[in-house]
Each structure stands twice: as structure tokens, then as C-alpha cells.
Amino acid sequence: MTLIDLANPTRFLALTARLLPWLAGATVILLAIGLYQSALAPDDYQQGATVKIMFIHVPNAWLSMFVWGVMSIASLGTLVWRHPLADVAAKAAAPIGASFTFLALLTGSLWGRPMWGTYWEWDARLTSVLILFLMYLGLMALWRAVDDPSRAARAAAVLTLVGAINLPIIKFSVDWWNTLHQPASVMRMGGSTLDKSFLVPLLVMAVAFTLLFVTLHLAAMRNEILRRRVRSLQMMQASRIAFSNELSPGSREENASKGAA
């Protein structure tokens, strides 16, 4: 099974139909384990119980960037390899990524209130993630602005790739501008600074959220493929009606007279 085999939407639908229940099951189990472990994790000596927001906040923040990365790869697939499912993948990912970004901003702001004493601060990491959120919304607007999905796909692909410049800015913003947000503590040179009792639930939650994204993404891709099929069926039907009317302008009268006879 290679990437090229998935180019056939019917085969993709068949494969994901078998895969999705397993993925959904694994997501639920991992989420349950992760949430249980997070609840059992000790309180921080400084932050108290509010540190548990981290177990929701960090996976959301990580996925907000990961989804844009997935969309960038899919955009390369659209522009370079013309993979037929790439634009479906890019389109289906955008609303999911926007949701993760919004949740990261929301949980971060709820965490910031007791810790920093403010819901919002114009700090480098916060601002760059807010820009990421705005770019998700702009991208979704772009998808909706064009009727023809394949043309919308190429316009959106260009914008996605240009917007990918924002990802390293977000990643390194805490190191470049030393503002309120704490510097990287999990993925950094020389190992994590987090204690094991926090790190294990955090990693389980990160994997669970990633699985959640994969599940939602595949389901959304299926919906998008089916939506496109409905659309092309409708267009075929419309063109058939237009064509038959064009062929025999008097057909309606003929039918009417037949009906009368």
C-alpha cells in the first residue's frame, strides 16, 4: 500500500471505512488513560492545581502547528504531484486546525489569568499563535470564495505554503523574544526539564490528541469526497436536463399531448 494507491478515492473510502473504528477506539482509550493520569498528577509546588490545564493546553498548541504542517505537505501534493486527494486533505484539515488553535488560545488564556494575572498579553508566542488563528480563518474564507474546488485548492495551496513561514516563528518566538511565555521545556536540546510525573501524562495526551486529529481528519476527508460526488452528480443531472431541453424544444408539448391521449 503506497501513497499512489490512495489516489483512487474509492479505495481510500474503503480503507478508511475499515480503519476509522480502530482509530476512534484507540483515541478514546488513550484519551481516557491520559485524562486519568492527568487527574492523578501531583499539584505543582508553585502553580497548584491549575497546572493541569497544561495537559489540555499543550496538546492543542502542538496540534495547531502540526495541522498547518500537514496542510503544507498536502499543498505540496496539490501543486507539485497533483495528487487527487491532497486538496481534499488540505481542505478538511483547515477547520480542525482552526479549532485546535482556538482551544489552545482559550485554555492558555484561562491558564494565564491565575498565573500571570491577565487573560491576554501581547507576548510574542501569544501574538504569533493569534496570527496563526487568523490565517486559518482567512484560508477557510478563501476555500469558500471559489466555486470550483480544484481552482480553490491551488489558490489555497499557495497561501498555505506562504503561511508556513509562520511556523518556525511560533516555535522559536519564546527563544528569540524573551517575554512572558516560558521557554520550551519538553522538546529542547539536552532533554526535557519537566518532571516525570508531568511528562508522562502530557506525552500520552499529546499522542491521544494527535490520534484524535487523524480520526477527525480522515472522517472529514470522507465527507469531503462524498460531498464532491454529490456535487458532480447534481451537475451531471443539471447538464442532462439542459441538454434534453435543448435537443427537443417541443418535447414538453409532445409529452403533454401524449399524456392527454
Added chain:
Amino acid sequence: MTALAALIRRDIRIALRVGGGALIGVLFFLTVVVLMPFAVGPDLALLSRLGPAILWLGALLASLLTLDRLFMADHEDGSLDLITMSRTPLELACAAKALAHWLAAGLPLIVATPVLGLLLNLDMVATGAVALTLLAGTPALTFTGMIGAALAVTLHRGGLLMAVLVLPLSIPVLIFGVAASQAAIVGPMTFGAPFSILCALSLVSLVIGPFAAAASLRHGLD
């Protein structure tokens, strides 16, 4: 080369003539700056502190206002199709058009800056710093904005969408432009560091902009 020079000459000429709209940008810039004292109050000390930020915002909005003319007029009269089909690479043609647009619409903004600086009570050093940062930064605004303009052409009626798509990309330019001019006026940072980042942003957008714009034109117009 002559084709590109002819394209630049033509674009500048169209932009500067009646209905071209390049100089409207300066008028808009003036209007934004004049509106500011009404919004924040006529306190000259406050205005001179906010001055660089006001000038940068005004220039950003003015350059955004003129951007949709970059491809739209050519698309309407069909000359964009000719440019796309000509033997000159589309990337180079896009770069030439953006350069012409910057010469016709961006440069007048920089020339107008000293006059507007007087209105905001900026001293000579501050005005010079803002004009210099605008000179280094506005090419980046034009060349990243060109991507949005190219997308908007392929969309039809995409003007408002273009503003939404382009503005997030212009935030780094705004940050470092204002940071450099503030550094020149009050310190404590040196002027050099943010200014070189600003120049780097312009150079990067000089490379990325034409390719992204040409790609979206090529895909959108078929």
C-alpha cells in the same frame, strides 16, 4: 530585458495618470495621519511618541489600498493574459510589475513622510529614521501583498478577502519597522539590529513574492 523595462515604464505611466490611483495612496496616508490627533487628542508630546507607529500604520494601510490595482486592471482589459502567455517568465513579469507598483505607489509615501512627520511633531532624527525604515520595509509590503493581489484576481470580487489574507503576513514588517524607528529615537536597542532584520524581510519577500504570485496566477487563470 527590454520587455521587462517596457512593462515597468507602462505600469508607472498608467499608475501616475488620471484614474491610475497611485497618488490616491498618498492622499489616504495624509488622511490617516490627520485623523490620529482627533482620535488620541492634540497632545504634541504624545503624538511625537506615537509618531513612528502612526506613520507606519498609515503607510501599511495606504499600500494595501492600492494593491488590488496591481493585477485587477490588467485582468479586466485582458493584458494580463498577454503577459501570462508572453515569452518572458511570469515570475520576472510579476517582479517587474511589483517594482513598478512600488516606484509609483510606495516611493511617494516615503517622500511624503517628512511632511507628515512635521504634523506629528517628530524631530529630524525621528523623521529620518521613519523614512529610512519605510524605504527598507515597503518593498516587503508590496512583494508580499502581490501574493494577495494575485489570489484576488483569480477569485473575482476578492478585494476584502485580500486584505484579510495579506495583513497577517505584513505583521513582521510592521513590528521590525516600528522597532527600528523607535530604537533610533529613544533607544535602548541599537538601530542596526531591527533594521537589518527589516532589510532581510524585504529581501526574502523579493524572492518568495514573485514565485507565489506567478504560481497563483498560472493556476487561477486557466
